[in-house]
Amino acid sequence: MNTDNMTKDDLSRARQELERRNAVSRVNGFETEWCEAWVWQYYHPDGVRGRQIYRSYSDEELLDILIPVMDQPGHKPQFDRVHHIYKLYLTRRFQDLRRAKDKARARRKALEQQAKWPPDWPEAVSSEPVYRRIGEQGKEITEQDRAAIESLCEQVRQTRLPPELSDPVCQPLKKYCGIKKALEMMNIPALNKTERRFMLRYWQKKRTS
16 A cells, blocks of 8 residues: 555645645745745655645645735735745746736636626616716716617626627717726626636536536
């Protein structure tokens, strides 16, 4: 029997210990924490056990380690608050910390979008906030534009998908509130192409699970 093969329980305990050490680094800064020789040897991804621990982390789990230390202006990760083993894992997985930082920023934004736009968002779509805003501005909406806005809302409710910002159906909104502002007022996600692709996958997965 190969005693170097780690069970799920072994991996769980190893990860919990690493997470505990990282929590200390997050508060005190890693420079105040020594990476003991046995920790380095045990967790290093070139070692037999360390390789298994490293591989047990998904890309998303590793990136999520950075997100709590991105709370300063500009969301730049404070790497001195990340345990050295995790920095080693991030470098090994993403080639360097700069790439890990960029991916963590993108994931942070994606998680914010998920929280803002849950799968059932189409159920709350309404044109009324836009009409109120138009009235507050002292403007009058044409019947043609009103019909177009109602058609857009109905389309979104039926398809359960937001329109692309360049879609002609969005154009009547431009003259009254601006497309992005008007969509979000109606509880419709205003997403660029990259955000849209990500969120479509997220909604599809959640709605079919």
